Amino acid sequence: MTIERKSSFREGSELGTLYLVPTPIGNLSDMTFRALEVLQAVDLICAEDTRNTKRLLNHFEITTPQISFHEHNTKERIPVLLEKLKAGKNLAQVSDAGMPSISDPGHELVSACIASGVTVVPLPGANAALTALIASGLVPQPFMFYGFLARKKSTRTEELLKLNEQEVTLIFYEAPHRLLKTLEAMAEVFGSERKITLGRELTKKYEEFLRGTLAEAIEWAKAGEIKGEFVLVVQGNPAPEKECDPEVELPLKEQVENLITQEGLRPNAAIKEIAKKNGLKKQLVYNEYHQIEHGSE
Incomplete structure (x- = not known):
């Protein structure tokens, strides 16, 4: 068995390249020079929402055409995009904010490109999970990024029960209208004294960090209107059961x-x-x- 080896820049190929381009999670100044150069140079931009991406492109005076690529049209779009890449076209993939594939569309296209021998080039850039982690005050490594918990209560509880075995710092995403129920579910399973940092509206004008215990976070959430997108950074289990029945x-x-x-x-x-x-x-x-x-x- 021979491991597959693929160089991002040193191989000549008649095929196009797929660039994975991160976009700002709030502050447009977080767009990198390299990201702008790639979006300007590629033949087509695959966007989660072309309307959102259009505002970004207009801000930086980029005129590259777009095509929609989101969770609801993945199957029908991938063959079309692969055809363009095989014809030598270079494509950039972007989500509405942050890294493609991280709680956003992207993974399926990357897998399809790899299977077809198309070069995939990732660009570093804005990411909400790591931004919240390094400012949380909790142990930054090791950590586990989980993303969104299940909406169904019983499934969410089972997820949290498994995660309660983890000693590493845990990172979640959550929408404002589900935040309180998620915090309450965590307190039921993790215990109300588990430490948590909530990162709200990261990189935006109203960015703030709320640091305390789950009990204190629940009290805060019940006290007023919850606004903005949240990253939840939760302390790992400080005393997990070593011998599990x-x-x-x-x-x-x-x-x-x-x-x-x-x-x-x-x-x-x-x-x-x-x-x-x-x-x-x-x-x-x-x-x-x-x-x-x-x-x-």
């Missing part, structure tokens, strides 16, 4: 059902026991067992 790896509902079947406990007694075993509130396990989905958004 294999039973605890199962979904909470299944754990309760097993206890009822194997030991003949009544549901409420089994729920109480599983809550204790997992270090969780009884109400959380009760909701999972009975599949109570209110407040899932």
Whole structure:
């Protein structure tokens, strides 16, 4: 087996190149000289939203044509874009803000290009997750970037239960209308005293950082109107369980059902026991067992 080796700049090729170009997450001054040069030079820009990108291009007086490329047209667009690249055209891919592929479209096109032998060149630049991390005051490495949690309550809880085993700093994205419910879900699983830094409106005029515990963040979120996009940087578990009971790896509902079947406990007694075993509130396990989905958004 031979590892695939692909040079970004030293190989001559009749194929075009796909450039992955980061765009500002708020402050237009964060656009790099190299990014501007690439957007000016390529034959076509693949944009998540051509209207948003048009404003950026107009600001820097760039006239390169665009084509829409987003999560809803990925399958139909990729063959079209590959055809252009195979014909020798150079393309740039941008998302609305930050890095392509990071909680944004991009990965599928990159994979398709690699499979077709097309050179993929990434440009460094603005990224909300790392921007928040280095100013959070929490341990910057190692860290895990998770992105958006699931919207469905039961799925979100299962995600957080797995993440609670992590000792590394965790990074999430969240929209303002879901922030409070996400903080409350984290407090239920991680504990209300877990440290968190919320980065709001990063690089923009109203940028601010809110540092404290999950309990304090929840109190802040309940006190007034929540505005802006958020990056949540959460302390890793300072005291994870080193020896994990294999039973605890199962979904909470299944754990309760097993206890009822194997030991003949009544549901409420089994729920109480599983809550204790997992270090969780009884109400959380009760909701999972009975599949109570209110407040899932």
